[in-house]
Amino acid sequence: MKYVLFFLLCCFLTACPNPSPGPDPNPNIKTYAFRFTEVLPNPDGRDIGNEYAIIRNISNDSAALAGWYYTGKEITHFTFDNTAKIPAGGELKHGTGRTNEWLNNTLDTLRLYAPDNVLVQTITWANVGDGKVIIP
Numbered sequence: 001m002k003y004v005l006f007f008l009l010c011c012f013l014t015a016c017p018n019p020s021p022g023p024d025p026n027p028n029i030k031t032y033a034f035r036f037t038e039v040l041p042n043p044d045g046r047d048i049g050n051e052y053a054i055i056r057n058i059s060n061d062s063a064a065l066a067g068w069y070y071t072g073k074e075i076t077h078f079t080f081d082n083t084a085k086i087p088a089g090g091e092l093k094h095g096t097g098r099t100n101e102w103l104n105n106t107l108d109t110l111r112l113y114a115p116d117n118v119l120v121q122t123i124t125w126a127n128v129g130d131g132k133v134i135i136p
């Protein structure tokens with residue numbers, strides 16, 4: 001009986017996963033410069049013209065936003081054509097001048113893609129209250 005228990009214990013220890021953290025599942029994603037850092041889908045008062053998303057250069061170098069794009073429920077595809085470089089840590093407030101509602105209040109998902117079509121970030125919200133800022 002002791003040998004059976006010892007055998008089972010060895011099998012259990014062998015089958016246990018390694019407790020140390022494994023490699024990042026997608027280490028390349030860290031090399032992409034931009035992320036949404038703040039989204040206001042449902043501003044107080046009128047939504048049109050007041051919704052916004054802030055996109056930040058999180059890298060250590062200036063980077064061009066041109067070619068980056070995002071998708072959402074209300075806007076199927078928007079490509080940034082800003083050719084000016086954004087400095088490291090710099091931000092762009094996007095969307096405040098839009099003439100239509102482009103961020104759904106009840107359920108939406110923004111997906112940010114790099115110019116090489118890699119999905120870099122996904123932000124989802126539901127039933128967001130008036131004036132509530134989403135910080136991913």
Ligand SMILES: [Ca+2]
Nearest residue numbers: 041047103105
């Ligand atoms: Ca809205």
